[in-house]
Amino acid sequence: MIGLFARLKLRLLRNALRSSDGALGLILFTALALVGGGSIALIVMGLNDAERVTVAPLIGGVITLGWLVGPLLFGASDETIDTSRLGTFGLDPRALAGGMATAAVIGPGPLAAMLPLLGLTSQAPTIGHGLLAALASVMTVVFATSGSRLALTALGAGLRKRKSRDITTLAAGLAAGVVGLGGQALAVAGGAPSIERLAPIADVVRLTPLGWSADAIGRASAGEVWVPLVELAATGVLIVVMLRAWVDVLTWVLENVEESSVETDVGGHFASDAPGSVRPIRAVLAKETRYLRRHPRYRVQVVSQGIVLVVGGAPFIAAILSRDPQAVLLGCIPGLTAGVTGSNLLGPDGRALWAESLALPTLTPVLRGRSLAFALLGLASAGLITFGTAAWTGGWKFVPIALCAAIGMALAGSGVGAVTSVLAPTPFPDDDSPNPFATNAPGSGCLNGLVTVVGVFVGLAFAAPILIGLAQAREDAAWGLLVIVLSPIYGAAIWTATTAWAGRRATNRTPEIVSILAA
Amino acid sequence: MPPSATPGSRLTNAVELRGIEKSFGQKRAVDSLNLIVPQGTFFGVVGPNGAGKSTTLKIASGLLRPDAGTAIVDGLDVWSDTRAVKQRIGVVPEDLRLFERLTGRELLEYVGLLRGLDRVVARQRADELLDVLDLTEAGSRLIIDYSAGMRKKAALGAAVLHRPKVLFLDEPFESVDPLSVRVLRALLERLVEGGATVVFSSHVMEVVERLCDHVAVVHAGNVVAEGPTAELCDQRRLEDVFAAAVGAEAAAVDLDWLGP
Numbered sequence: 001m002i003g004l005f006a007r008l009k010l011r012l013l014r015n016a017l018r019s020s021d022g023a024l025g026l027i028l029f030t031a032l033a034l035v036g037g038g039s040i041a042l043i044v045m046g047l048n049d050a051e052r053v054t055v056a057p058l059i060g061g062v063i064t065l066g067w068l069v070g071p072l073l074f075g076a077s078d079e080t081i082d083t084s085r086l087g088t089f090g091l092d093p094r095a096l097a098g099g100m101a102t103a104a105v106i107g108p109g110p111l112a113a114m115l116p117l118l119g120l121t122s123q124a125p126t127i128g129h130g131l132l133a134a135l136a137s138v139m140t141v142v143f144a145t146s147g148s149r150l151a152l153t154a155l156g157a158g159l160r161k162r163k164s165r166d167i168t169t170l171a172a173g174l175a176a177g178v179v180g181l182g183g184q185a186l187a188v189a190g191g192a193p194s195i196e197r198l199a200p201i202a203d204v205v206r207l208t209p210l211g212w213s214a215d216a217i218g219r220a221s222a223g224e225v226w227v228p229l230v231e232l233a234a235t236g237v238l239i240v241v242m243l244r245a246w247v248d249v250l251t252w253v254l255e256n257v258e259e260s261s262v263e264t265d266v267g268g269h270f271a272s273d274a275p276g277s278v279r280p281i282r283a284v285l286a287k288e289t290r291y292l293r294r295h296p297r298y299r300v301q302v303v304s305q306g307i308v309l310v311v312g313g314a315p316f317i318a319a320i321l322s323r324d325p326q327a328v329l330l331g332c333i334p335g336l337t338a339g340v341t342g343s344n345l346l347g348p349d350g351r352a353l354w355a356e357s358l359a360l361p362t363l364t365p366v367l368r369g370r371s372l373a374f375a376l377l378g379l380a381s382a383g384l385i386t387f388g389t390a391a392w393t394g395g396w397k398f399v400p401i402a403l404c405a406a407i408g409m410a411l412a413g414s415g416v417g418a419v420t421s422v423l424a425p426t427p428f429p430d431d432d433s434p435n436p437f438a439t440n441a442p443g444s445g446c447l448n449g450l451v452t453v454v455g456v457f458v459g460l461a462f463a464a465p466i467l468i469g470l471a472q473a474r475e476d477a478a479w480g481l482l483v484i485v486l487s488p489i490y491g492a493a494i495w496t497a498t499t500a501w502a503g504r505r506a507t508n509r510t511p512e513i514v515s516i517l518a519a
Numbered sequence: 520m521p522p523s524a525t526p527g528s529r530l531t532n533a534v535e536l537r538g539i540e541k542s543f544g545q546k547r548a549v550d551s552l553n554l555i556v557p558q559g560t561f562f563g564v565v566g567p568n569g570a571g572k573s574t575t576l577k578i579a580s581g582l583l584r585p586d587a588g589t590a591i592v593d594g595l596d597v598w599s600d601t602r603a604v605k606q607r608i609g610v611v612p613e614d615l616r617l618f619e620r621l622t623g624r625e626l627l628e629y630v631g632l633l634r635g636l637d638r639v640v641a642r643q644r645a646d647e648l649l650d651v652l653d654l655t656e657a658g659s660r661l662i663i664d665y666s667a668g669m670r671k672k673a674a675l676g677a678a679v680l681h682r683p684k685v686l687f688l689d690e691p692f693e694s695v696d697p698l699s700v701r702v703l704r705a706l707l708e709r710l711v712e713g714g715a716t717v718v719f720s721s722h723v724m725e726v727v728e729r730l731c732d733h734v735a736v737v738h739a740g741n742v743v744a745e746g747p748t749a750e751l752c753d754q755r756r757l758e759d760v761f762a763a764a765v766g767a768e769a770a771a772v773d774l775d776w777l778g779p
Contacts, residue, residue: 269628278632278638280633290620349619349620351616354610354612354616355617355630355677356633357582358580358608358610359633361602362602515583518614
């Protein structure tokens with residue numbers, strides 16, 4: 001089974017390289033991951049013993065959390081985690097677990113994750129310490145994969161019902177946000193980032209299972225033996241417990257493949273009683289607002305916006321806590337993230353785009369309605385934060401500045417999102433897929449992530465004039481007035497231009513986009 | 520072949536496909552295909568799996584760009600008068616993807632609004648269609664919770680809501696129960712009586728034979744036989760005509776291990 005799954009994973013990766021979109025995403029992701037992992041490896045190789053002991057548990061913690069949270073938030077490119085496809089084959093759960101674990105460590109992501117661990121291991125003073133560090137590296141990977149697969153298999157089984165899927169996605173998003181917030185807050189509290197100031201965080205992480213085996217690598221590379229051995233023994237026990245739990249969950253999943261969703265009576269009308277036609281953009285917007293409430297993938301995007309918001313706002317905690325009135329300006333951050341959450345507007349229900357393309361002369365209203373929905377989502381968050389911080393700090397005079405800046409940035413960002421959505425439309429898997437973590441095809445998750453990153457930078461570039469105005473407006477009322485007047489106009493102009501361009505391109509390439517999304 | 524008349528003129532062909540070619544990688548799905556669908560007909564497209572039926576219908580309805588050839592619908596070029604063609608057609612593709620998180624009623628009303636119908640008209644027609652299609656009770660449930668047959672019916676409702684002049688249906692009766700088939704047939708016949716043209720593909724020969732006044736047999740990406748159903752069949756069953764056209768004989772299954 002191990003060999004079979006290894007070949008399956010390699011075949012899936014090879015097939016991804018054969019499809020043009022998947023290949024692009026996979027190659028770019030591989031390049032970025034290897035450059036990132038290699039860079040960290042080179043950095044840790046240049047550290048002294050004490051510094052390596054500090055960073056090792058943090059690296060281990062990041063790898064484990066990344067393995068766990070990554071597929072949940074961004075979709076996995078790994079079809080080998082999809083147990084729903086394996087239920088009819090009568091497989092032995094133990095053998096299946098071995099195969100799935102093997103598949104989990106094959107691919108560019110795991111390879112990149114191992115590079116920093118190899119960097120740490122390479123600094124061991126003797127061969128004996130090197131072997132100990134190597135064993136700890138392997139156990140770090142096994143711990144991360146077995147924990148990740150246990151969680152994904154259990155969640156995949158539980159999340160077949162939409163409501164529990166939504167709740168878990170929300171919880172995981174919040175957990176990731178809290179982790180990011182905590183890390184940022186500790187870093188900010190310590191002043192400028194440096195390895196010494198990471199020590200308090202490392203001390204916390206190495207006390208948790210997330211950091212045990214990685215801490216063993218760091219300590220072994222620094223010449224220690226007994227503490228690493230104790231940490232590895234504890235990690236080994238935990239791995240055995242997790243593997244047994246995983247086999248139990250797999251057994252249950254394989255015996256309960258079909259678990260249909262619960263029918264829900266939603267009710268309601270789309271068209272009102274009042275006569276008169278409706279502009280298509282309003283109809284699309286109305287549909288999108290329903291989707292924001294009803295579609296798990298949309299909720300993932302909402303959650304990811306919340307994470308960006310929490311992580312992005314973390315450096316300003318001190319300003320909020322000290323009741324600095326200027327903290328109200330933070331309310332514009334959700335406007336900045338609108339482009340991130342709306343970077344793949346056609347993904348969630350792209351398979352039905354054919355219906356909109358036939359019903360409308362152009363796809364511009366579709367893109368505008370969808371991007372506007374995400375802009376409004378960002379503005380709702382902006383309003384909450386702006387008024388909340390104003391009530392806390394008393395900085396009411398900054399409220400109109402923050403809101404107008406948010407409008408400008410949300411419009412500009414969502415316009416950019418419309419462009420990335422058309423340039424790289426990425427389909428999500430079937431809406432009723434029993435595997436809530438899979439992307440549509442190998443490589444598509446990588447592509448989606450990369451497009452999002454590019455969209456973030458372009459969105460930031462468009463938002464730069466507003467951010468400059470905001471910086472000036474902290475001290476100068478005239479700049480504040482300029483931001484209030486010009487930001488919405490600027491954002492509307494960017495939104496109009498970008499969505500018009502995206503709409504024209506989408507209309508001209510409708511058959512191609514429909515084909516990509518239907519794949 | 521008669522030339523295509525100007526849009527709106529009488530006795531024009533509803534659909535004209537000339538020299539259509541389409542490949543997917545190395546596979547040639549449609550190969551120099553020519554197909555004429557007279558206006559006001561109930562036109563059936565039959566063929567074995569992988570013959571190119573769905574590809575042909577997608578090209579004719581503007582959902583798939585051909586590598587070569589011209590597609591004319593109601594006298595308008597699909598690829599140069601795309602907007603006008605879209606206003607005249609309705610489509611139910613085989614691979615049915617709808618807006619899963621809308622209810623059946625919301626789906627019909629949404630499509631109606633996109634088609635530019637008045638709000639009241641969209642709502643009224645949606646309710647009437649749900650009633651005719653026996654989906655009134657299910658109208659307030661999400662599409663994702665629909666059975667395959669219910670999805671077909673909802674998709675058909677969305678396709679006819681704006682009263683199209685040409686309706687393309689890919690396997691419209693697949694997964695639909697016999698009673699619902701009767702309802703769908705009645706709805707489609709009503710549409711044809713009103714002057715519209717219905718082009719549909721199907722594997723169910725009996726349905727095609729009973730329903731269609733014209734038939735085309737597609738094989739290996741080309742039309743190998745076509746004409747009025749009565750002439751084409753000439754006292755034979757359509758299934759036999761089909762088998763003869765595609766060169767299929769009664770297959771001997773040489774798999775001893777399956778049993779004697």
